[in-house]
Amino acid sequence: MSEQETRPEQSSKWQTTIDTVFPNQTNPLGTLFGGRVLELMDVNASIACLRYCRLPVVTASTEPIDFRNPIFVGEIIELRSKVVWTGRTSMIVRSEVYGENPLSGERRLCTIGHLNFVALKDGKPTPVPSIKIETEEEQVFWDEACKVRENIKARRK
Numbered sequence: 001m002s003e004q005e006t007r008p009e010q011s012s013k014w015q016t017t018i019d020t021v022f023p024n025q026t027n028p029l030g031t032l033f034g035g036r037v038l039e040l041m042d043v044n045a046s047i048a049c050l051r052y053c054r055l056p057v058v059t060a061s062t063e064p065i066d067f068r069n070p071i072f073v074g075e076i077i078e079l080r081s082k083v084v085w086t087g088r089t090s091m092i093v094r095s096e097v098y099g100e101n102p103l104s105g106e107r108r109l110c111t112i113g114h115l116n117f118v119a120l121k122d123g124k125p126t127p128v129p130s131i132k133i134e135t136e137e138e139q140v141f142w143d144e145a146c147k148v149r150e151n152i153k154a155r156r157k
């Protein structure tokens with residue numbers, strides 16, 4: 001039996017972070033600086049991985065991340081991330097960022113993408129639990145992550 005087959009199966013949960021946009025985090029247009037969005041996504045996604053595998057993790061790659069809408073100064077930012085695919089030692093996380101007008105409550109999906117993390121033991125990649133797909137939505141996310149994985153593999157050839 002392969003190592004993949006002997007690894008335990010595990011459910012995956014969304015991890016949420018709430019923040020707000022201060023003026024010193026904006027670009028000259030008064031909207032949230034893209035680098036700050038990436039930082040927030042990286043931290044939120046790494047927490048999703050840490051809680052999933054309970055091992056130290058490193059970011060191995062950021063996969064296509066689309067900035068669909070700006071987030072304005074003073075708005076509430078809500079990030080949610082979830083492990084949606086697992087390999088032997090790596091995990092692909094789906095990460096979504098919403099902007100919310102604090103006065104009207106209007107909420108928009110602003111940024112969406114995937115990040116890839118690797119679990120480490122003694123500084124080396126180590127196996128993670130195999131993800132359990134339990135819902136139709138998780139199946140859709142898995143299928144999307146498989147395409148991300150194909151791109152990673154093609155790049156690493």
Ligand SMILES: CC(C)(COP(=O)(O)OP(=O)(O)OC[C@H]1O[C@@H](n2cnc3c(N)ncnc32)[C@H](O)[C@@H]1OP(=O)(O)O)[C@@H](O)C(=O)NCCC(=O)NCCS
Nearest residue numbers: 057058059060061086087088089090091116118124125152
């Ligand atoms: C990511 C890292 C641990 C991979 O180490 P490695 O010795 O190349 O690992 P391997 O070739 O054994 O691959 C291990 C896993 O990582 C994945 N991986 C390796 N390099 C990758 C990359 N550039 N992008 C995406 N995934 C990658 C492999 O696909 C494999 O996944 P699998 O086990 O699920 O099949 C190593 O490159 C590293 O430490 N990079 C620096 C990480 C870092 O500093 N991040 C920023 C701060 S957190």
